[in-house]
Amino acid sequence: MEPHVDDAAGRQAPRAGDAHIVFRSLSKHYHTARGPVEALKGIDLKIRRAEIFGIIGRSGAGKSSLIRTINRLERASGGSVEIDGQDVQRLSGNELVRLRRRTGMIFQHFNLLRSKSVFENLALPARAAGLPRAEIRRRVERLLALVGLEGKAEVFPSRLSGGQKQRVGIARALMLDPEVLLCDEATSALDPETTQTILALLREINRRLGLTIVLITHEMAVIREVCDRVAVLEHGELVESGPVWQVFGAPRHDATKAMLAPLAVRLPEDLAARLREAPQEGHDTLVFKLDYGGVKGRQDGVGLGRILAALGDRAMLLHGGIDRLQGHAQGSLLVGIKGGDARTALEQAALIDARIEVVGYV
Numbered sequence: 001m002e003p004h005v006d007d008a009a010g011r012q013a014p015r016a017g018d019a020h021i022v023f024r025s026l027s028k029h030y031h032t033a034r035g036p037v038e039a040l041k042g043i044d045l046k047i048r049r050a051e052i053f054g055i056i057g058r059s060g061a062g063k064s065s066l067i068r069t070i071n072r073l074e075r076a077s078g079g080s081v082e083i084d085g086q087d088v089q090r091l092s093g094n095e096l097v098r099l100r101r102r103t104g105m106i107f108q109h110f111n112l113l114r115s116k117s118v119f120e121n122l123a124l125p126a127r128a129a130g131l132p133r134a135e136i137r138r139r140v141e142r143l144l145a146l147v148g149l150e151g152k153a154e155v156f157p158s159r160l161s162g163g164q165k166q167r168v169g170i171a172r173a174l175m176l177d178p179e180v181l182l183c184d185e186a187t188s189a190l191d192p193e194t195t196q197t198i199l200a201l202l203r204e205i206n207r208r209l210g211l212t213i214v215l216i217t218h219e220m221a222v223i224r225e226v227c228d229r230v231a232v233l234e235h236g237e238l239v240e241s242g243p244v245w246q247v248f249g250a251p252r253h254d255a256t257k258a259m260l261a262p263l264a265v266r267l268p269e270d271l272a273a274r275l276r277e278a279p280q281e282g283h284d285t286l287v288f289k290l291d292y293g294g295v296k297g298r299q300d301g302v303g304l305g306r307i308l309a310a311l312g313d314r315a316m317l318l319h320g321g322i323d324r325l326q327g328h329a330q331g332s333l334l335v336g337i338k339g340g341d342a343r344t345a346l347e348q349a350a351l352i353d354a355r356i357e358v359v360g361y362v
C-alpha cells in the first residue's frame with residue numbers, strides 16, 4: 001500500500017503507533033540548599049502516537065519531573081525530549097508557545113479560575129492564541145458536549161462537583177486541538193465512581209481524537225483500567241516498561257511488585273491464622289500459589305484439565321481467580337493439597353504453565 005502523504009513537502013502523515021514522544025538519556029537534577037537532587041537518570045523511552053501511556057513510581061521517583069519535561073515546564077539537565085522528532089529543549093520562545101498549544105495538560109486539583117465562568121475558563125487560552133470569537137464559541141460548545149457538560153457554560157466552578165471540574169479541565173486542555181494530553185494525577189482527588197467516569201472519558205477522547213495521552217498516577221487501578229503501556233520509575237531510573245498486561249501480569253522489579261501488592265491475591269485471614277511453615281499434626285495441607293499472567297500467547301484462559309492432571313484429585317482451589325487484562329488471562333490461584341508430599345506436589349505443579357510459590361501448610 002502507498003504511504004499516505006499529507007503535505008506539499010511530501011512528508012508522511014503521522015500514524016497511530018509511530019514514536020511520538022521520545023526521551024533519550026534524559027536526566028534532570030534540581031539544585032537545593034542541601035546540594036543537587038538527581039530526579040531523573042538516563043531515561044530512554046518511546047511513547048507511541050495515539051496510545052495511553054502510564055508512568056508509575058513511588059513518591060519522589062521522578063514522575064512529575066518526567067511528564068513536565070514534555071511541555072518544558074521543567075528543563076532537562078541532560079539528554080533530550082523529542083516530540084515528532086523536534087527537540088523540545090532547543091525551542092525558541094515562539095516555538096515553545098506552539099509546543100504548549102500542542103500539549104494540553106490536566107491537573108489533580110483542576111486549576112480552574114474560580115472567579116470565571118466555565119465559558120471564560122475555556123475561552124482564555126483560545127483568546128491568548130488569537131482565535132476569533134465565533135470560533136471560540138463553537139469550540140466551547142463542541143467541547144462541553146464532548147465532556148458531557150452541555151448547558152454549563154455560564155456556571156462558575158464552585159457550583160460544580162469534582163468530576164465536573166475535571167471535565168472542564170479536560171475541555172480546556174482540548175481547546176487548541178492538541179496532539180498530546182498530559183494528565184498529572186488527574187483522578188487522584190476524585191472518588192472511585194467519578195474516577196471511572198473520567199477514565200472512560202479519557203478513553204473516548206483517545207479513540208475519537210487519536211490523542212496521545214500520558215498520565216502519571218499513584219493509583220495502579222487507573223493504569224490497569226485505561227493504559228495501553230506503562231513505565232515504572234524508581235529513584236529517577238526507568239526500571240521496567242511494556243504493555244500493561246505484561247508488566248502487571250508478571251512484574252519483574254521489586255518497586256513494581258511493591259506497588260502492585262495491594263491488587264495481589266492474598267491468603268484469606270482465616271487460613272493465614274492457621275498457616276505453618278512445615279507440615280504438622282492438623283496442618284498438613286500444602287498451600288501454594290499459582291500465578292498466571294504476563295506470558296505471551298496465553299490469551300484463552302487457564303486449562304483446568306492440566307491442573308487436575310498435574311495435581312490430582314486431592315487438589316483444592318482455596319482462593320483467587322482469573323481475570324482478563326487487555327485480552328490476556330491473568331490472575332492467581334491458591335491451591336491446597338491435603339497430605340501431599342510437598343516436593344512431589346511442587347514437581348507436579350511445575351508441569352503447569354504458571355509461576356509457583358509455596359505459601360505454607362494449614
Ligand SMILES: Nc1ncnc2c1ncn2[C@@H]1O[C@H](COP(=O)(O)OP(=O)(O)OP(=O)(O)O)[C@@H](O)[C@H]1O
Nearest residue numbers: 030032037039057058059060061062063064065066
Ligand atoms: N522544584 C524542585 N526542587 C528541588 N527538588 C525537587 C523539585 N521538584 C522535585 N524535586 C525532587 O526530585 C525528586 C523527584 O520528584 P518528583 O516530584 O518528580 O517525583 P514524583 O514521583 O512525581 O513524586 P510524587 O509522587 O511524590 O509527586 C524528589 O526527590 C523531589 O524531592
